[in-house]
Amino acid sequence: MPLVIGVTKEFTPGERRVALVPDVAKKYQGLGAALLLQAGAGASAYYRDEDYGAAELVADASSVLKKADVVLQVQPLSMDDLNELKPGSVLVGLQQPWSSKERVELLRQKGITCFALELLPRISRAQSMDVLSSQAAVAGYECALIAADHSPKFFPMLTYAAGTIRPAKVLVIGAGVAGLQAIATAKRLGAMVSGYDVRPETKEQIESLGAKFVDTGVSAAGTGGYARELTDDEKRQQAEKLGKAIAECDALITTAAIPGKKAPVIVSAEMVARMKPGSVVVDMAAETGGNVAGTMAGEKTWVGETLIIGPTNIPSRMPVHASEMYAKNLFNFISPFIKDGALALDWEDEVLAGACLTHAGEVRHAGVKQALGL
Amino acid sequence: MPLVIGVTKEFTPGERRVALVPDVAKKYQGLGAALLLQAGAGASAYYRDEDYGAAELVADASSVLKKADVVLQVQPLSMDDLNELKPGSVLVGLQQPWSSKERVELLRQKGITCFALELLPRISRAQSMDVLSSQAAVAGYECALIAADHSPKFFPMLTYAAGTIRPAKVLVIGAGVAGLQAIATAKRLGAMVSGYDVRPETKEQIESLGAKFVDTGVSAAGTGGYARELTDDEKRQQAEKLGKAIAECDALITTAAIPGKKAPVIVSAEMVARMKPGSVVVDMAAETGGNVAGTMAGEKTWVGETLIIGPTNIPSRMPVHASEMYAKNLFNFISPFIKDGALALDWEDEVLAGACLTHAGEVRHAGVKQALGL
Structure with missing residues (x-):
């Protein structure tokens, strides 16, 4: 079974971006990953389902969250949506890590490997992954x-x-x-x-x-x-x-x-x-x-x-280009760890480790842990 | 009694421009004209009454229309407002001359000398008066x-x-x-x-x-x-x-x-x-x-x-600059005929004559006359 990368329509009202665009979808597929897409995921950014190549389409977001090994998102998921995630799966996107103790606690409990791109170390090598910069x-x-x-x-x-x-x-x-x-x-x-x-x-x-x-x-x-x-x-x-x-x-x-x-x-x-x-x-x-x-x-x-x-x-x-930039940033962040359809995270990598919010039942980011009193 | 140039707030809903701006007001005054301004005439274009120099301020538009020798406007006046104009006075602005037989007929009957800047001959000399161009x-x-x-x-x-x-x-x-x-x-x-x-x-x-x-x-x-x-x-x-x-x-x-x-x-x-x-x-x-x-x-x-x-x-x-441009165009059109506080129209001037819609009880523009069946 290859690695399944899932993308839903964004849940936040008014959010028109999408975490994956067709050009980048093809790159993930080139690394052997399978794509699981909620139908219409890119519609508000004018990306059409048929342009995502061989992605599997499902009607509801819940099926994506339950099945995907890696979920890509723009805005943080709600508690209800986080609850749908497959235990042990990987979540990548903006997480507003300082805003909710409850959410971080849930991610930890479910054993989600959560990467918060707000936490990305601000070093040269990470610039191509820096969603804060591209969206700014x-x-x-x-x-x-x-x-x-x-x-x-x-x-x-x-x-x-x-x-x-x-x-x-x-x-x-x-x-x-x-x-x-x-x-x-x-x-x-x-x-x-x-x-x-x-x-x-x-x-x-x-x-x-x-x-x-x-x-x-x-x-x-x-x-x-x-x-x-x-x-x-x-x-x-x-x-x-x-x-x-x-x-x-x-x-x-x-x-x-x-x-x-x-x-x-x-x-x-x-x-x-x-x-x-x-x-x-x-x-x-x-x-x-x-x-x-x-x-x-x-x-x-x-x-x-x-x-x-x-x-x-x-x-x-400006959802077309904002999504394109965001999706490329995410790809640059996670793709080095995808090979032959499998995910192998390298915890020695300072960028990967630095952006990690929760992993294996632990809150990994010291700053967030302290700020939220966890 | 010097020539009285009158300017009101525009009557058309949503119209934010004004036919006279402070810099141009001073130029008219320099030619000996007196200014009669409805209070707040320039407010929607962010021009303040006190910046218009020694203009006489009145609260209502009607007083301006009744007393002014020359009325400057942006949008065409309604029938009711045209009725307020002093018989024999001069009206300068955009008139939509082809749009209303009724309005042209009223201007004629009241003996208004009306200049419609849409009718301005499109010759080089008139470019500095061309409101259609500046507003375009x-x-x-x-x-x-x-x-x-x-x-x-x-x-x-x-x-x-x-x-x-x-x-x-x-x-x-x-x-x-x-x-x-x-x-x-x-x-x-x-x-x-x-x-x-x-x-x-x-x-x-x-x-x-x-x-x-x-x-x-x-x-x-x-x-x-x-x-x-x-x-x-x-x-x-x-x-x-x-x-x-x-x-x-x-x-x-x-x-x-x-x-x-x-x-x-x-x-x-x-x-x-x-x-x-x-x-x-x-x-x-x-x-x-x-x-x-x-x-x-x-x-x-x-x-x-x-x-x-x-x-x-x-x-x-963009009312600040649109008004500035419009007001300068109007000044370039009418000011050559103002001297020592008096108006002397030169009907030999092809630009002046060409832009005249009505004068001395006649519809002067052949094209409009024919189009409206007057």
Whole structure:
């Protein structure tokens, strides 16, 4: 019996991505694995069942969860769905490992080998598996489009027969993968773009995209590619310089996230109040509380004459390519351990071991174990 | 008593533009004109009353219409509002001159000197007054953004750690000002863009923007910068070649308009049916019937797995710059005849005379007169 890789429609409402796309399905099959697919699994991302090659199709998700040796998913499964998993099977995807003790406990009890891609060690070799980065690139691009689409102004300079329209000023806060992609996209559209990040090493990256770096004189170089939290004094100094840049921009895109924690509030109500009439804010961190005072997740909120947009599940707005990227990341993560239709996990592999949440009845990730008190 | 130029809030629901912006207001004042402004006239375009300089503010639109010597507007006034105008006054703006015999008759009866900017002669000198062009530039830009925002794919090519995402294919039909701006915007975003127009002279313009020209072998060079209508045989030949290009694209933007007439249906239901899953259509001609079978004005419609968007009043989505451009066009049209606070119209001026709908109790435009049977 070859290894059975199972994929269902995503269970989370509004989730349009799928963890496996036809091109990648063929690669798994090339490694001797068999595919078990819920019919219509890729439909919301416009992938058709018939394009998945020789995959076995079943009507219901439950049959997939019960039979598959390896289940690929995007969003975390619910308790009920986890309960359907075959004991000892492998689950790979985003798990929000810090969010639910109950779920981790169930995974442990059922002896599931669960890989949480949020836990992927941030080393060079793991970049091709990094779903957080690939999905952040999608989100950054989308946020720049959302800003442009909602702005009452042109982003590019425009010369027409009666004069010239000045380009819009766009400020991007947070220069991780998402922020840099937002900067690149706003630049492509022709806006005058500034970028800001507490990590001073981002200056060069921001400038390499043709944007201006907003220098507040505060540095918060952190570990693992993320910023550390700032002290109160640093926050005050940052706020003063940043407030000026915010008051001058036509569109503000904020992308500051700290993994597993509430997003830092960087833009205060006072800063929003000083923004121009008709300015637009896109807060990419809306789902984890927002970087901007007044952001409501999933809503468009007017604060005076400033529109604050708090989009949620942004990669799902672009499911074709977001799924393609996600599926390739997953393949790069798990495929080295598939050979001749069998799975052989190598626990000496630091990437594999580092991303493991539960295995053989144990919670394997020390950080999560401690954070959840397990 | 100096010439009084009046501006109200627009009456049409959803209209966010305003016919006068602060910078242009100062220019009229520089010519000795007095401004009479309805309070909040520019609010929906984020222009504040206090920025209009020494304009007299009144609370209601009626006071403006009753007192002003020259009324500037964007959308045509209703019968009731036209009735408020001071007899013999001047009205400048878009009038949809072919749409209502009743309205033209009322303008004539009241002795209004009405200029319809749709009637502006399409000569070089008039380009700086051409609101159709300036607003089309806004619309073309917006339609490209709408397409990108609704596409489930990246427009640009994207290289990330696990591979490369191919750029989206965008097809723009109709290469007037709007179409060319849509092409330019989709190009900026990094898409692979093709353009099509029945007028062969557009080939060079399309190619100059870095897009590919779709050659169907059919030419319909018309007069006044617009295309003539095609014969049935020509339509068949066009349809065959075009159908192939449409089936290959990820996003289709249609911008084909014939002034004063219903938009030509260029994209049939069969063509839509052959489009890719997840493809997006933005039909800029939705308001005048649409270029695409299945377009519903003001709606997003799914036809199979293709999303057809029929946006209406597109320039109003970008009211700051659309108003700025519109207001400058109007100023360029009427200001040559304002001197020392007085209006002296020169009927020898071919642009002024050509754009005149009614004057001194007469319908002045022969084409409109004939079309409406007046």
